[in-house]
Amino acid sequence: MLHGVARQDRAAFREVYRHSAPKLAGVLTRMLGDKAEVEDALQEVFIRVWQRAAQFDAARGAPMGWLITIARNAALDRLRARPQARGVSFAAPRRDQPDADPLDDVPAPGPGPEAAVLAGSDARRIMDCFDELDADRAAAVRGAYLQGMSYQQLAERYAVPLNTIRTWLRRSLLRLKECLDR
């Protein structure tokens, strides 16, 4: 019986891959940019998915959310390990995208493009709570989350000292929490 289960398991694992790989590739592409690194990270993510499937707890959230958390963490670990993350040359263009300003696609102030695709009551609530923040600050939180921007990068983007951006974000997070838990 076990052998049969084992065979089916591989099929299930493939099914999970086929279902979720495009979304997870989207997460990794948005955060990492470089195609080769995205593919490398995608492999790493699915290895973690296999290894940690027993930790998935449906009571705590949707399966896709769990998968995206794993993908974001893998991307963040890579971003923070990059030489630029050591705080020397954030102004320099990224090696893998010489012409791209990594901050170009920070959502514009006001309801971001996410607003259009967000649906459902949870999504509406978080959008409403974002609307209670200053536009700049809401954009900073979204940019940090979606693109994996560091405090260093945010400080440069908004031309404020590192401690200031950190305080900004921390205040925004507390207000978001207060609003979401209301």
Place this chain on the structure above:
Amino acid sequence: MSDPTHPDDFGLEEQDDLLAAEYVLGTQPAAERRAARERAEVDGAFAARVSAWEERLSPLNAGYDEAPAPDLLPQIEARLFDDVAAPGMAAPASPARGGLLGRLAGGFGWRGGALASALAAAVVFLAVVFWPPAPAPAVLQADLTTEEADLQFTARWDPVDGQLAMTRVTGEPAPEGQDYELWLIGEDGVPRSLGLLREPVTQLATVLAPGVTLAISLEPEGGSPEPAPTGPVLAAAAISESS
């Protein structure tokens, strides 16, 4: 643009909650990020804060577009299933695993019944492979010492929680700009990275069997850019049942 408040203005409870939020947001530099992750591994209250923030911010996930994903399954399976097939790991399922099975199968409801049942099967298999069979197999350990004995790690794998503890008994952390990387070498002789050894004690989740070899190499910071070690192998030893 001036905000006179200082992080120290926040209360202790808030500080913890903000650390969890920053970890989920991902804005911290590498060292703080690592510290937060390690804390979440040992501090249940902090782990709960992290989960709560993951949940709060998860609606933002809708902002990620899909992207073309090449079929990387062959590479992934090649990296994964050799280890999984390690002898002595399979054991009969126990009834206690039904709850988990139901939760995961119920949770992965995207594709209706077929996927749910396939996933249910997956969970049985995962539970069998990764959960400790009873009676629990023995703890495995190894000593990894360099030829000059200036660096020594002990490896201790506990089958109950699947955690491999790597303790640096002698020697210094890797030099600036470099990392110690731990490798698992199975029967096929192919090394697989288990992770970086940056701390005096590093906990790694993995599945081991007696006889596999552990090796430590010195790599560029962040680990080998290749699937195999690129730096010198400093120490290696087979892992075996502790006496």
